[in-house]
Amino acid sequence: MAHSGKRTFSLCLIVCTAVILTAGTAFAGDANETLQPQGLNYAGIYALKQLDPNLTGSGVKFAVLCRSNTYIDGEPQNDYRPAIEHSCFKNKQINLHDDGELAAGISPHSTAVCSILLGEDPNAFNSQLGQFHYQGVAPQASADNYEFWYFLTNNIFPYSPPDVDIITASFGTQFEDWWTRGIESMVEHEGLIVVAGIGNGSNAYDPLLYPGAGSNAIGVGVINSVNAENLAAKLANFALPLPENSSVGPTSKGQCKPDIVAPGNCLAADTNDPNNYEPTGNWSSFSTPIVAGTIGLLVQKAKEDPDLSAAVAKDGGNCVIKAILLNSATKLPFWHKGKLDKDDDHESPLDYIQGAGMLNATGAYKLLTAGQAEPNNVPATGWDNNQLKGEVSQNIYKITVADPNEEFITATLVWNKHYSDAYPFEAMPDKDVDLRLELWAVDINEPNNSYLLDYSDSRVDNVEHIYARADANYTHYELVVTSTDLDDTIDQRYGLAWLVTKKQVRDILWYDLNADGVVNDADLTALVDGAESSNGYMLGDINGDGAIDKKDFRIILAHKNDTADWLATE
Numbered sequence: 001m002a003h004s005g006k007r008t009f010s011l012c013l014i015v016c017t018a019v020i021l022t023a024g025t026a027f028a029g030d031a032n033e034t035l036q037p038q039g040l041n042y043a044g045i046y047a048l049k050q051l052d053p054n055l056t057g058s059g060v061k062f063a064v065l066c067r068s069n070t071y072i073d074g075e076p077q078n079d080y081r082p083a084i085e086h087s088c089f090k091n092k093q094i095n096l097h098d099d100g101e102l103a104a105g106i107s108p109h110s111t112a113v114c115s116i117l118l119g120e121d122p123n124a125f126n127s128q129l130g131q132f133h134y135q136g137v138a139p140q141a142s143a144d145n146y147e148f149w150y151f152l153t154n155n156i157f158p159y160s161p162p163d164v165d166i167i168t169a170s171f172g173t174q175f176e177d178w179w180t181r182g183i184e185s186m187v188e189h190e191g192l193i194v195v196a197g198i199g200n201g202s203n204a205y206d207p208l209l210y211p212g213a214g215s216n217a218i219g220v221g222v223i224n225s226v227n228a229e230n231l232a233a234k235l236a237n238f239a240l241p242l243p244e245n246s247s248v249g250p251t252s253k254g255q256c257k258p259d260i261v262a263p264g265n266c267l268a269a270d271t272n273d274p275n276n277y278e279p280t281g282n283w284s285s286f287s288t289p290i291v292a293g294t295i296g297l298l299v300q301k302a303k304e305d306p307d308l309s310a311a312v313a314k315d316g317g318n319c320v321i322k323a324i325l326l327n328s329a330t331k332l333p334f335w336h337k338g339k340l341d342k343d344d345d346h347e348s349p350l351d352y353i354q355g356a357g358m359l360n361a362t363g364a365y366k367l368l369t370a371g372q373a374e375p376n377n378v379p380a381t382g383w384d385n386n387q388l389k390g391e392v393s394q395n396i397y398k399i400t401v402a403d404p405n406e407e408f409i410t411a412t413l414v415w416n417k418h419y420s421d422a423y424p425f426e427a428m429p430d431k432d433v434d435l436r437l438e439l440w441a442v443d444i445n446e447p448n449n450s451y452l453l454d455y456s457d458s459r460v461d462n463v464e465h466i467y468a469r470a471d472a473n474y475t476h477y478e479l480v481v482t483s484t485d486l487d488d489t490i491d492q493r494y495g496l497a498w499l500v501t502k503k504q505v506r507d508i509l510w511y512d513l514n515a516d517g518v519v520n521d522a523d524l525t526a527l528v529d530g531a532e533s534s535n536g537y538m539l540g541d542i543n544g545d546g547a548i549d550k551k552d553f554r555i556i557l558a559h560k561n562d563t564a565d566w567l568a569t570e
Helices: 016-023 038-042 045-051 108-118 148-156 178-190 231-236 284-304 306-312 317-327 361-370 521-532 550-558 565-569
Strands: 006-010 061-066 093-097 120-126 130-135 142-147 166-169 193-197 218-223 260-263 267-269 277-279 382-388 394-400 407-414 436-442 451-456 463-469 476-482 492-502
Touching: 038 045, 038 231, 038 260, 038 284, 045 284, 045 361, 061 108, 061 148, 093 148, 108 142, 108 267, 108 284, 120 277, 142 148, 148 178, 166 284, 178 193, 193 284, 193 317, 218 284, 231 277, 231 565, 260 284, 284 306, 284 317, 284 361, 306 317, 306 361, 306 382, 317 361, 317 382, 317 407, 317 463, 317 492, 361 382, 361 492, 382 394, 382 476, 394 492, 407 436, 407 476, 436 463, 451 463, 476 492, 521 550
Parallel strands: 061 142, 061 166, 093 142, 166 193, 193 218, 218 260
Antiparallel strands: 006 093, 120 130, 267 277, 382 492, 394 476, 407 463, 407 492, 436 451, 436 476
16 A cells, blocks of 8 residues: 555444434433543543533644654654544544554553543443443544654644644653744634643653743643552552643643643553553643543534634634633642642643643533623623733623622633744744733722732733632622733734632542542651652642641541541442
């Protein structure tokens, strides 16, 4: 067979469509069916599919960037493709893009990533778990798999963006380079959404990795599964991101990364057995397709509903999606902005290890479908795709909180930084605008009583994030998007998302620091280790006073012998 730059594997016949429609479209599984990977369930993806069974990824296209598994004298050997013979890829079409000089070989890494993103197998099996329904995040999406160096040569270097909605990459490099800037440029100029793993932490000697550490991309960290011996419990329950396994910010430029975290230890297709599935382990490579796939479901919904079309507009849509994703994220225990400190860090918008928090697929969907609302009076939940123009230095969004007691206001502002669209894709800081996000408590009867409740104003990030308790004495609030950098020649497009929610209830992960399901002396030891650490990322500041000390020690003692619900399955 002649070699070609693009190889298309058509894995189904037309008649398969009828099979899929009749046998394979219980996309969230019925109530009595065991679904895997359970990491998707933890992130709310299966619940989302129960809420909207039409969310399958249909009409959404991914570019999956894959590194070769083998290199000889520094040259990739073209073994980058997923094992398309595996049962979870049956009835799918996967397009492979490479230079055709070597036969495309199989990559276990690519196989696992693609199965989490696209796989579907109603009759899956694992020797420890028995039979289950395997269902990736977006099983009816289409995907182009690119060998990494081919993508650099044929797509980035000549600036030829792929015809896709989302680019996902479960790898990276510790230094910004021309190709990482080229990807940033495609985000800015083409409206693409780029999702990339942030790195696997100190145990893997991984600093923050680009392109995930780039300004415009969405960088994904990994949440460790719990320390359970029972495989089913381990794959279904997750704890916290740890610096040992998930790379932490800030970047060398002082930017907050990652943007978001997600479960990573998933069952994935086994390259050695077309009917088998094995756990991946806690790696950001496998949390990345969970986030990318969730974005795919949001994109599908926005494409299908004209009222949501601004969320997928070429101009600013990717900022809206990123803002929605971060704004709906679940704050995990010990979340704090920037450095470990008692006070809110107004110059660091995100947590250096959690980002905005853990992926919440259902929350992101509800925020998206709340709809767009332009400046002035807006609902308590919503988003906007808008801009500041030279003559307009601020946009104001007025919200009402019916019962401000115990309510939290979350708001996220996102915009893209500027890059040249020609090699070597240099940053263009002269075109960048620094935006600021403010939250005001407003007294409509006595304006002099209004005050600035919170603000986010990083000088280096292009994300601003507020997570603030409402003032019980105020029901009226204003979110203000503003900048002092604008002049008559500069406009700045942005995406903004906001919502009002109750503070999350504390769970055992605040006290079970080693995530073994029980609060005991081992957690006290972990607390001591945290107190002796100087990196600011260790667990243990339970009362949030900016220090790990005897007060936190007493709190753990008060919860000694508490057990996690999942421990009963051990």
